[in-house]
Amino acid sequence: MTTPVIELRDVSRRYDDGPPALSDVSLTVHAGEAVAILGPSGSGKSTLLNLIAALDRPDTGTVTVDGVRVDGMGEAASARHRRAKIGMVFQFFNLLDDLTVADNVVLPAQLAGMARGEAGRRAAELLEALGVARHARAYPGRLSGGERQRVAVARALMNRPALLLADEPTGALDTASGEDVSALLTELNADGQTIVVVTHDLALAQSCTRRTIQLVDGRIAGDVVAEPTR
Amino acid sequence: MSALGRVVRSGVGRRRVQTVVIGLATTMAVTSSVLGGSLLVASTAPFDDAFAEQRGAHLSAQFDAGKATVEQVSGTATLSGVTDAAGPFPTASVTPDTSVGPENPPTLTVVGRTDPGGSVDAVTLTEGTWVDGPTEIVLSADGPLSKTPTGSAVGTRLTFPDLPGAPTLTVVGLARSVSRTADGWVAPSWITSPEGYQMLYRFSAADTAEQVDAGRAAVTAAVPEGALNGSQSWLVLKKTADRSIAVFVPFLIAFGVLGLFMSLLVVGNVVAGAVGAGTRRIGILKALGFTPAQVVRAYMGQALIPAAVGTALGVVAGNLLAIPMLAETEEVYGAVTLTVAPWVDVVVILGALAMVSVTAWVSALRAGRLRTVDAIAVGRTPRPGRGQWAARLTARLPLPRPISLGLARPFARPARAVAMTAAVLFGATAVTFAVGLAASLNQVQIARNHDSADVTVGSMGPGMMGPGGPSRRPAADPAAISAVIDAQPGTRAHYSTATTRMTVPGVADFTKVVAFDGDATWDGYQMTSGRWFDKPGEAVAPTTFLTATGTKIGDTVTLKDADRTYTVKIVGDVFEMSNDGMVLFTDARTVTITDSEPQRAGHFIALQPGTDVTAYTNTLDTALKPLGVNAEPGGKNQASETLILINSLTATLTLMLVAVAAMGVLNAVVLDTRERVRDLGVHKALGMTPRQTIAMVIASVVVIGAVGGAVGVPVGVALHDVVLPAMGDSAGIGLPASVFTVHNPTGLVLLGIGGLLIAVLGALLPATWAARTRTATALRTE
Structure with missing residues (x-):
């Protein structure tokens, strides 16, 4: 068995006086796995993603990512951890409109202090690999949804993260673009990238991941690993 | 409460920063x-x-009785342009003994008049009765003899020992002439051999110095050459009367204009920002049925409520701050009590609210014009990118990425950036102006005190003669004192002064004449123009004296004491504020000052470098004791109350302006941060630390602060160079060059950095807020 990239032990999270968003959740994700977290609206998917990404802290329990406890981290430490270990892809891409595609992609490396030349080469490689190199000098607003999400993936991979988190990565895309992004994630996982996809789209989950975790009312209602297809 | 009222109230409550900024600016x-x-x-x-x-x-x-006849003087009353005239009245300069008033009474200009009334200079009798015979006199209520240690001078008697028969007059009344036409009035028959005749004119046009000069020229031309040996314009008197308080007006107007522009800028920016940030809200309001006019009124209301509160506070603060300055004027006018004119308050209130309304209306018009569907759609579609060129450019700079991201930010919102720059500019202008003004006033203080002397003997200094009159002259012989000082080791230079009072024909106020023995140029006397006197017969005088006597550098002036007349040539305009500027400095050999005359003396000593002042003073004091005088360390002169008041006011108003400027930046950065909260979330999700976030937000105002500072500093210097002469003019004084040349390159660079500090100060709070914003919350924000 490979090293765990994600380890959650008895994690609970409640917002104000509402019902628990997550309740006693424990799970482990190993390196190289592709995991889909499924569930209806309000099931705790986004909360789980935020805890893994160190964007939020649990009320109880521990969260370990790539061997580092993140549940007690301060803002600065979690930011440094995120840029070193985690790449994030969002439903609405969250590209910065006033930066070119290349500048968007290179940003995490620049925040991490990577040398300018090295960052530029890495960004060019990624854009080439993801098929959007011709848009390097364009602004995100001129790209199609699928192209924007490819750029977002390139940005997420910039610092060679141990973990790629994708939050509804096809939610804002048409069917063709959605399939395109799904194929891209499959491809990345095939190359060894650990991926966690949060979605309510079963088709996406089945197409790009082998393991599916079902969340219902903040609890894990199912954790299924599909047999590999031949 | 109406729907509109609820919207306004919630807007005011939700946008606390904007509310405070508008209130403070107003x-x-x-x-x-x-x-x-x-x-x-x-x-x-x-x-x-x-x-x-x-x-x-x-x-x-004032006409010379030896050069013009009564008929010739009377004839000037019918000259073209003269609408009314009084006189000729016989005049004489007389010196009473010291039975009443201060120890050393001055020479009085007395005028023979049978009637206080008339069509010109209707003198107001403030106490007693008018003269009714050659044994009576009415004194000027503003003169030094009007009061005795026990009260009013009415009923006392004045003897004139210098006149034939040493006549005695009874003071029967006190009167005030706004034209300051005499120190005293007697029956015309009392002046048996007049020195001159006084004529008082009213002209058809006399609003400007040129018009009065034209009238004076016509009068001069109508009498034999040299007959008009003195005159006084009402404009000079007006300036003298006004100047104690008028000196405040130019710089307060400067601050008022700065404050007004700042207020309009902030209000416009805040309302425009509120409209920009609340576009979606506006769309929802319109979708709910609000008409465009109602939306505009809602946003105007959000500006007018804090503006009204700010206006009320400003009126109270303005009235309270005016009290100490009005008190100065009260002193000038005696019992007259001055308060802030109510109509000024009303005009300022209405004006401020009207301007805020118009500015808010213009800024809110966009809200009314927005199409509902567009307004609701805002935030869901990517905004067209502005300033992308700047982002491209700064990305290439060899700077940490958060800094270069921040530097590009102002170009994405050019209008807001311009408004922020203007706020910083006004702040930097105010600081530069205030620093320059304080430095200039310090120079005025130095020039006014001229107290460079390390040690003084027997006197407070020639510039310190107070309204109560001079102290008595030390009994010792000045030459003996000088000899002791010369013999003292460590003496580098010294001079002595003797002071007396003289009159200038045509000028009612006495002139303080200071006679210098020795070189005094090292003691901080500063020239406005011309040069210091360097031989007997030459003199220097301040602008006030030159204006009052209608003379200029190169002219000669006649000085009179009890029984002597001196003619001196003016060679320089010296900065001097004692005796309300009615001062003349000359060489000791020019005038004769005897022991019997009102005078005092002092010796002023500069020491050689390295000399211990205390030890020197003690040794000198011991050596002078046998002569009956004391030695004291110099430099004891105090700052003027007026200058302290101006400095305090300047500091208060500058702090307020800087606070408003910083609040203007704060407001704009808050708006910007709120608009970009999602982008902030993205940055943080990508690994931007709180410190990097603060750096990015601060960097977004660096260019603004630098530009605002770079432009504001020269504007502040220019404002200083305009306002300072205006203040001098209002006070009726010329200012020496040292007062203007107060800025140096290092200081200006530091002031420019001050602009940057204002911007950073304003951005610090929203930067901290941005750094603290939880990433997950920011990412969820639309």
């Missing part, structure tokens, strides 16, 4: 305006009222 503008307006009114009203009531003389002329 307070600042209204405070300055009330102060400036009140003082402008107060500085002119009492004199103007009294002048109108007494039908004051536009020109008081």
